[in-house]
Amino acid sequence: MQGTEEPTSQAAAYTPTDRTVPTRSAERAAYDKELVHAILDEAYVCHLGFVRDGAPVVLPTLFGRVGETLYVHGSTGSRPLRMTGRTDPGLPVCLTVTHVDALILARSAFHHSINYRSVVVHGTAYDVTDPEEKRTALDALVDHVVAGRSRDSRPANKKELAATAVIRLDLNEVSAKLRTGGVNDEPEDLALAHWAGVVPLRKGYDAPISDPDLAPGTEVPGYLADL
Amino acid sequence: MQGTEEPTSQAAAYTPTDRTVPTRSAERAAYDKELVHAILDEAYVCHLGFVRDGAPVVLPTLFGRVGETLYVHGSTGSRPLRMTGRTDPGLPVCLTVTHVDALILARSAFHHSINYRSVVVHGTAYDVTDPEEKRTALDALVDHVVAGRSRDSRPANKKELAATAVIRLDLNEVSAKLRTGGVNDEPEDLALAHWAGVVPLRKGYDAPISDPDLAPGTEVPGYLADL
Numbered sequence A, B: 001m002q003g004t005e006e007p008t009s010q011a012a013a014y015t016p017t018d019r020t021v022p023t024r025s026a027e028r029a030a031y032d033k034e035l036v037h038a039i040l041d042e043a044y045v046c047h048l049g050f051v052r053d054g055a056p057v058v059l060p061t062l063f064g065r066v067g068e069t070l071y072v073h074g075s076t077g078s079r080p081l082r083m084t085g086r087t088d089p090g091l092p093v094c095l096t097v098t099h100v101d102a103l104i105l106a107r108s109a110f111h112h113s114i115n116y117r118s119v120v121v122h123g124t125a126y127d128v129t130d131p132e133e134k135r136t137a138l139d140a141l142v143d144h145v146v147a148g149r150s151r152d153s154r155p156a157n158k159k160e161l162a163a164t165a166v167i168r169l170d171l172n173e174v175s176a177k178l179r180t181g182g183v184n185d186e187p188e189d190l191a192l193a194h195w196a197g198v199v200p201l202r203k204g205y206d207a208p209i210s211d212p213d214l215a216p217g218t219e220v221p222g223y224l225a226d227l
Helices: A033-042 A079-086 A131-145 A158-163 A222-226 B033-042 B079-086 B131-145 B158-163 B222-226
Strands: A045-052 A055-066 A069-075 A091-105 A113-127 A164-170 A173-179 A197-205 B045-052 B055-066 B069-075 B091-105 B113-127 B164-170 B173-179 B197-205
Touching (some): A045 B055, A045 B091, A055 B045, A069 A131
Antiparallel strands (some): A069 A164, B091 B197
């Protein structure tokens, strides 16, 4: 934008674009970076979309975040990662993360819904070739599963690094979309005898199950208690 | 396939295609229809991918299933649904559903993973124009949120039906992919002092929260106890 000197990465919000302004329910859209980061960091998988032979492909995959960059990894033999490596200008992707928070049961079928928080990232994914960035990305991927875990595991060796492809996607064209709150029935439906309300989804963890071959004396680490 | 008289819809499994056989971890792929249906039915949202102006778009959306057909709905003003309506031969889509069941913490960073169940559907989405099919689809969408709910809510009226676009996607080119079980560390890593194991994700529901404007005497329905 002319006259704007501040780089996007230091702004508090992503700049909306044609692709990130929804055609409807625009009041549910948000561009705040902290909110976007929180939604991304809470998710274990993203859904990565790309185009192959003219048709869309959407695959679930693990990811990690370092500041304003997302990293996705996979086998060097996997399809999307092979495509970025072969494509000089990078691979156009759309990376989406969604949390379902509650079911919304309305009196009318039409107003049934869910409360959700989602983030959609548009951009171009590039192969990570710098060994240092690749290590940083792989640490971020492990720490995305459990914060701090990369320091409590054996780092990838040369063979594993060579077998792992990593792609990067910068957070530039990004939006969040949220529905919160309760039922939005039509005023004339309020007297109907159907129950209406919110059913919250409960999320949590069951007790960790230790691998049967643990080295003697290995205890469940304290950071799992923070989950 | 020549010589095969049995229609796909009555077979117990989807026929693998080039797009549904993974390039790696092929042992995780499955084509059993009952398994695919169960994974789909347990999910509240799918991630719908399509191509717009040559770039991929992945949006989370509610869906419903009637036998071997999935239905997605939205405002007649929403982008993907407008696109199918405008495109005579339909819109190529990829519809993906994923459940994360457990975190897999290995001794090596490389073998960190998650247990998951996913379904990927490739195909062409078509606008539903038949009013009867549209009603069936909308019932399926409501019943997908809570089984049996469509019978306990006010059906869509003419205005609501006109405002709702529905697209259909037949289950033909479909695969499931699953990871189950425990940690797969390298034999030489087993003696390392890092804890390794499985952290199961707990899923459930909190108590329903009644809408403050319920008609007097309206009770929480029994079918919510079955969730």
